[in-house]
Amino acid sequence: MIRELLKRKAAIRSSILCTGTTICTPYSRRNRSTVLGIAILIGVLILFASVVTYVADTQSAPPPPLLHHTVLLLDRTDPLPPEINALVASRLERLKQKLPTGAMLTVAEINATSGGNLKPLIQLRKPRSIGSMTTENVEKIASDYKQTWEQRIDALSKQLTTAVTESIETSPIMETTQRLEDLPEYSAAIPRRELIIISDMLQNSRIVSVYKNELFFSDMQHSIWPDFSNIHVTVYQVTRTTQNNRSKQTFQLNNFWKDFFLRCGATVEWHIV
Template sequence: MHTRDITQIGGAAVLILGLLFSGYIGDALGKPDPCTAPVPTSHTVLLADRTDIFSATVRGRLAARVRELAAGLHAGDRYSIYTIEDTSPEPVWSACRPRNAEDATISTPGAYWLDVDFKGHFAGPVQALSEKLATAAQAPHSPIMETVAAIASMPTFSPSVKNRTLIIVSDMLENTAGFSQYRSGPDFQQFQHTAYARGVGVRLDGVRVRVLYITRHDAASAHQGAAHKAFWISWLKSLGADVTVEDVR
């Protein structure tokens, strides 16, 4: 056998072993990597309010919720984290949930390397972000509606995605130059006929929206309450969303 042939065989053996230990042979023998799909089958978006400073209890609950949402996802699901800030909305982080050893159709050591990849590219960043998002600073504006509209316009959150979930963690006090709930009362019937309402009138048909409603314990609490919650439920339902509200104190 020629030296060139031996080299090629040796190179092929190294490649096969590398693929085996990284789990790709398992993918070929089992099922395709779900994170290679052009459109996710499921997309969960967490929208966290960082325009106000909340209590340590609320910050702790926010950090825990970030981790809980990630733990409940399946391989191939996309998880994105956005923040409500006085800037154009950009994702803080967005990733497909990779397979781990529990999802694998292969045995160790391939499954071991799936876990290494899962912790390094998904579980680890989620843990770090959960701690970072728990900190916030006061901001002059709180563009909740604009951020929701931007998320609804993302290709990865379009109706082509079978399962879409949006979790909003906020005091829900919209405060922009065009519309402020510090100046306007929670009258949805009046609001829905305004130019501002038309500007944020995206569609959320089939989207599950869960609002984690943070109760304020300062002067801003005068603008919250049952009527304020009803405003947001009406607005989100008018866009086609399936809405639930949970109080966070």
């Protein structure tokens, strides 16, 4: 009897854990390992779900506020010589490379109808070209940048510099600049706005024309005074070769346009090309 009691006591002692209170049988050890494994698996799944959610939120997040908008107006009322086509291509390439991420680029034509209805040829916000390797699909970001930014600007540049344009009588340069106010993304609320004009600046419309003996250079009483507050205007004045047009491209014309933009609240940079 005593021998049997001693055997039972030894068996019970060997089954007690280090805590001194819990009995650990081979079955309970296996059960505890299973529970621990399930807990680890659940933790890994939760972590994975958190990462996926973060990436999804990052990629679908709304764009940041627009802080920079550049508009390029190209005068297509007369054919452009090859050297001006080269200038157009170089300006687009520079904008493609130099505009900051998040900036917007709008390209539009000055043509017979642009004074009443300005239709942009392209209007894009520059996307990111790189992303975080730990939380984002960097290959997709790079691919989207190439397709939605670089390739579209390159295609537009080719279109603008190879298209054949016939001369038209109307050249509503001033009216087209006024239509910029119709672009909601070009309002005075944008901290930085730029306007690039590639044109001979030979205004010719019902309201104002350089070809008529009117008080073109006097204080005009008309309604075309767009709000160009905080806009920097850069003009590339295309020199025309025909006698009738060349004779109109005077310093008086240039001073008139500079005064016009200054009265509208802009700063002006002028280049003769």
